[in-house]
Amino acid sequence: MTEDRKDRDASLPLPPDVEESLCRSGGIAGLVEQLPDDAALTRESTVHRALADPFRLKILAMLSVQPLCVCVIKAVLAIADSKLSYHLSVLKTAGLIAGDQQGNWIIYRLTEDGAMWAARPGNGPRQEG
Amino acid sequence: MTEDRKDRDASLPLPPDVEESLCRSGGIAGLVEQLPDDAALTRESTVHRALADPFRLKILAMLSVQPLCVCVIKAVLAIADSKLSYHLSVLKTAGLIAGDQQGNWIIYRLTEDGAMWAARPGNGPRQEG
DNA sequence: ACTGTATTTCAAATAATGTTGAAACACCAT
DNA sequence: ATGGTGTTTCAACATTATTTGAAATACAGT
Numbered sequence: 001m002t003e004d005r006k007d008r009d010a011s012l013p014l015p016p017d018v019e020e021s022l023c024r025s026g027g028i029a030g031l032v033e034q035l036p037d038d039a040a041l042t043r044e045s046t047v048h049r050a051l052a053d054p055f056r057l058k059i060l061a062m063l064s065v066q067p068l069c070v071c072v073i074k075a076v077l078a079i080a081d082s083k084l085s086y087h088l089s090v091l092k093t094a095g096l097i098a099g100d101q102q103g104n105w106i107i108y109r110l111t112e113d114g115a116m117w118a119a120r121p122g123n124g125p126r127q128e129g
Numbered sequence: 130m131t132e133d134r135k136d137r138d139a140s141l142p143l144p145p146d147v148e149e150s151l152c153r154s155g156g157i158a159g160l161v162e163q164l165p166d167d168a169a170l171t172r173e174s175t176v177h178r179a180l181a182d183p184f185r186l187k188i189l190a191m192l193s194v195q196p197l198c199v200c201v202i203k204a205v206l207a208i209a210d211s212k213l214s215y216h217l218s219v220l221k222t223a224g225l226i227a228g229d230q231q232g233n234w235i236i237y238r239l240t241e242d243g244a245m246w247a248a249r250p251g252n253g254p255r256q257e258g
Numbered sequence: 259a260c261t262g263t264a265t266t267t268c269a270a271a272t273a274a275t276g277t278t279g280a281a282a283c284a285c286c287a288t
Numbered sequence: 289a290t291g292g293t294g295t296t297t298c299a300a301c302a303t304t305a306t307t308t309g310a311a312a313t314a315c316a317g318t
Contacts, residue, residue, distance in 0.1 A: 012200055013293085015234045021195045032205055035190045041183040048186075052178035053306090054170040061164045066150045070265060071141055076161055083307065085266050090305090104264055104315055105144045142263085182276085199295060212277060214296050219275095233285055233294055260318080267312065274305070282297065288290080 047117060050094030055079065055087050060110070063097060064118040067109035176246060179223030184208065184216050189239070192226060193247040196238035 014022065025031050036044075051057060055077060062068055062076060074084050088108065091097045096114035099106040110118060143151065154160050165173075180186060188202055203213050217237065220226045225243035228235045239247060 012204060014201065015198055015231045015236060017231065018196065018198050018201065018234075018236060022197070022201065025194055028201065028204060031191060031194055031201075034194050035187060035205075038183065041186045041190075045181050045183045045186055048177045049181035049305095052174050052181050054167065054174045057170045057174055057177075058164060061170075062160060065154055065160055065163050067147065068151070069144055069147050071263095072143065072147065072151065072157065072160075075141060075157060076164075080308075081265070082267080082309075086306070089266085099265095101315085102144045102146065105147075106265065107144060107147060178275095200293095209278070210295065211279075211297080215276070218296085228295095230285085233292095235295065262317090263315090265312105265314080268310085270308085272305100272307070274303100276301100276303070278299100278301080280298085282295105284293100284295080286291105286293085288292100 047094055047096070047113075050090050050096060051117065053087065053090075055084075056091055059087060059091060059108075060096065060114060060118045063108055063110045063114070067107050069102075069105040069107050071105070073108070176223055176225070176242075179219050179225060180246065182216065182219075184213075185220055188216060188220060188237075189225065189243060189247045192237055192239045192243070196236050198231075198234040198236050200234070202237070 022028070022031065026033065051060070058077060059073055062073060070081075070084065070088070073088075074081065077084060088097070088099070091114070092099065095111055096117060097108050098111050099108045101107075151157070151160065155162070180189070184206060187206060191197055191202060191205060199210075199213065199217070202217075203210065206213060217226070217228070220243070221228065224240055225246060226237050227240050228237045230236075
């Protein structure tokens, strides 16, 4: 399929170390083949963006303990309703949490994805090292 | 130390399910104790922010194969020099990559942290399922 | 229907991040 | 020193994310 794997490096001058190991990787074409496709990268960057905020990480950590209604989360975070709602919507849109209505309340819980991202090195209770 | 663990939930009305399991978690105070501290959350959100971009994830994936000079990364990403430099600086600032000068080139590689974050579910080569 | 509580939505203001092209810097070879 | 190549920095601009307070929605009890 790819006709000229190694030839493509020939077009640009490289430091010796890189040239050698790149050659072993199958040249630039070989390197590219080992990368995730763009859709996967976009999907993953979306999750990271959703996790790129301390409030949201804290929400995830809380839900990691147990499902909670908004009012408890609000009591812990001590932020305005609308602000909390915004952060919840970011997490929900990213597919990390889901809310189930129960009477007057909405109880949020981790989704399968959310649980996967919450259970991660550096996410243990309290400081890590 | 914490004098009134369970009393604090008494102040706010909760859905029965949440109230019960929250009680088992030691009330709101008990829940809070299980959360990472703010410094840890901030630190982690910083890493996620650095990973919240497809270009940067692709760079990380590339360096996960082998160390590379900027010109090779540029050839794969096909973006302007200054743009690439910006994204490299974000990753470098987050402590995920480091650059070693070698003659005219700068060769970037994953740091220990970078390798840890690059080796992650959903980061395998090509689509995941 | 009406009230009260829990939560979300909206639009406007602010802040943070990403992009661009030009200029600067660092290094090697001459 | 000069010139060429690889890479970064800068400032202006464009885009996107976050915060805020007010208004809206949804539900339960009366």
